[in-house]
Amino acid sequence: MYDSLMTAVVLLPIIFGFLLLIFNNPIRSGHHERTMEIVTECLVLVNSLMVAALIISTGGRSGNLVLFRLYGQLTVMFKLDLMGSVFAGLVSFLWPLATLYSFEYMKNESRRPMFFAFYTMTYGVTLGVALAGNLITMYLFYEMLTFVTLPLVLYPMTREAARASRQYLYYSIGGAAFAFIGLVFVLSYSAIGTTEFVAGGMLNPELAGQHKNLLLLVYVLAFFGFGVKAAIFPFHDWLPKASVAPTPVTALLHAVAVVKSGAFAVLRFTYFIYGTSFLRGTWAQWAAMTAALVTITFGSTMAVKEIHLKRRLAYSTVSNLSYILFGASIMTPLGLIGALTHLVAHAFMKICAFFCAGAIMHQTEKTYIHQLDGLGRKMPVTFTCFLMSGLSLMGIPLFAGFISKWNLIQAALSWGGDAVAAGIPGGFIPYVGVGVILYSALMTGIYMLTVAIRAFFPAVGAALSSGSAVSAGAVSSSGSTVSAGAVSSSGNAASAGAAQSSGTSVRTEGEEREASDPSWLMLVPLVIFVIMIFVIGLHPEPLLKILEMIGGEAG
């Protein structure tokens, strides 16, 4: 039973996407777009329900399902385990909501069938990553993910989008090429002759012991290779650039599906292929950990510097993804728990933040942070959600972010203590990691809360002379179109340096429409995400229990 279910959840969205692509023209010409939307949403929902059924009926553990043989020992195989269930469950929770959101967001765009085709295909491919039972299957879906999401980054079809998508492609393929080295090595040094995931590692200890340094080098190569998708420094640059894509893509793919597939792959590679006992305390561990810490620092610092809202959030993603990688590089059960907690928690926080940014863009066409002054009073729900996700990202207690940071810091301290006690060189690095996390929390506070504060409490004096005068004028409800027009044009003059002049007319239109909270299609997902942040923050035990089981097996 679970066999067909596992195949179905992966293949259904992919096949559906293909069908949408094939019937692209009839859909557009026949005004069947509304039907297409409903069918898409239903399919995504059904798929999510199937994932839920799969996880519940198997209890998160299924047998092997070999689909076909690629070559020799390389079989394409699905196998659900607890870690895969967590990722698959997360993804299948988010996808229907994100699809709902994107209907509203993409309302006025052209080429929508194509967009939804690839968007839905990505769902299947991401589930493929989650369900993969061995390294080669994961590699296959990992590569596929690159190609399926490429059209989504390219979607705006501007020069900027083309450049971003090229960069994304080069980085991803290059990363996969280095991960491929890891794959080949694993195949040669495997204790079981295949590349199947085994909790606690599957390398042949004797053989691996002989070439330890070589294998460690390969680990580092593969860590960075898979890490490219998780935007590890210095291969992070594609992520902020890729925020030219429509917001549903940035939110779901570049905060969850794609980038977390990268982090997930690193976790798999560390805990289920190499095994932590082989790696713990070696230079490879310190190399990986240092890279993660540098990325955290770099990402959060750059986020403060960035003035474009979506790019700022993207930099924040860069730093937060490295929290997960940092957890992975601690290489203890606690580290895995911390990493997975952050993987789940960050998904809700960041998708929420991005959806808020998308809602703002959709309602007001505003993309820069200094344009947001005073908007909070007109879009209260949106900005409240944004504030919540910001607080959570900082790691304030009550919110989900606190749980994950707490777990990470705990893991770092406990392993750092052990390492120092055992006299392993480099044992101080986990302590540095704690410092970095605290620093990053401070930076997160700055870059997230400044946005919220600007929106809710525009600086009175500055507001009148800067671009935000519009909103101030609107709030004081002087109301006449003449004054609104006049104010907005002066606002444009003031902010001409930052804002694109071409946006003028559009923006004026947007303001005349009266900025307000978006429709329920957008708000429902937002509110659900905020609720989830609180649920995880206040009642994390069920999640932690599952994660502890994973940690117990794989650590």
Added chain:
Amino acid sequence: MSFVQNFPFFSIIIAMFSGIVSAVISGKKARNLSIFAIGVTTCMSAAVLAYTWKTGESYTYMMGHFPAPWGNEIRAGVLEGLTALMFGVVMLLSVMGGLDHTEKDVEGSKLNLFYIMIDLMLSSLLALVYTNDLFTAYVFVEINTIAGCGLIMIRQWGRSLSAAIRYMVMSSLGSGLFLIGLSLLYDVTGQLLMIPAKEAVAQLAATDAYVIPMLVILAVISVGLAIKSGLYPFHYWIPDTYAYATPAASAVLSGLVSKGYIFLLIKILYRVMSPEHLMESYTLDVLYWFGIAGMMMGSIHAIQEKDTGRMIAYSSVAQIGYIYMGIGLGTQAGTTAAIFHIFSHGATKALLFISAVGLYEASGGERDYLSLRGAGYRNPLAAIGFTVGAMSMVGFPMLSGFISKLLFATSAFENTGKLLPTLIALAISTTLNAVYFLRLVISLYRPEKRKVDEVHRDSWNLRLAVVCFILLNLVLGLFSQPIVRAIGQGLIMFS
């Protein structure tokens, strides 16, 4: 003796005779005859493959029943049958795909000349695959060169003429060196048939005589064939040749011709030379490092190239580098990988050339990077073909390129000194491939500012060829195991 054993000889002769007959018939008839000949020889190769696979050993076929020192020999095993089959399939599809262009590019009265060249090319390729005699190999190398030149030149266009001259000069240099190597070998051993020559060489190696001459022979033959197959740094003739010939010729030249020489080189290295000489001379190491250099430099040149045809051609330089790297690993697994890559690259590169034609057609005949923008909407099938080819080149799993990459990587494990260089070179080269191929793919799917006119529909044969090539790629990518096993089997019965 089974009747099937005659097939290698028959197929060479059929191809040759159809070339001769084509001289006196009209272009259209020559075309049909040529396609028929390719089809028949392909079927025969398949029969040879099946026969040798069943018997499990290769056989030597004496021409006219003259025994060893005087007679001429053909030797067929699984590997030869498989290679001949693949060459036939790629050739058939390439000729089919380029059919209309051939008629457009080639003057009507000279159309039969083109097909004469195709026939001769086929015959010489088959001869290179099957022959067991060094001098016969030389003769067919020359026929191959001339046929190749004809194929390039027949499109009477300034650039293709200069390309043909360049090709002629470089190729003659290669054949000359090859001939010198042969005559030296004949001088030293007194043999031209491969098996007796091997015995003589082994004797020399055992007695430590003629060490330097043997070294020279190896070097001269390897360099000669390396020039002819376009190994970096002897690749200067490649871009123009492949880019400016008519599409069918481009596909045949890039997919097959250089591969024929490589196959001959593998044959000489393993069937004539003794392992001692090979190891002592460092020939393999030299080939290995030049192969790696080719992988890098070919891709770097390709990145700088704006013209699509030349870009694909430079990519061939890189792929030839892969093959030499595999040979240079010096293990059976490495050679297996190299031979598999010969097949996979043949299928992929021909696909790229043929589908690129469809894209040019849809872009008003322009072929540079910028003009092809949006061609994916004007000619969807060709763009899909090109995308599949490009994805295969960057090693997307399930396509043939991935299996090649995997075989190269796993075979490197048997040679610890070359393990890391091989793997790193593969990774870097994959990334570089991604840069130039996928850049173009993205560009294909970026809509243009000017309005998209009618969706361009290619003729049925081009579309059929593209679809077949895509399928061939998938077959090589998904069902590679029997093919690789056959190559391994063939290599065992090879020497």
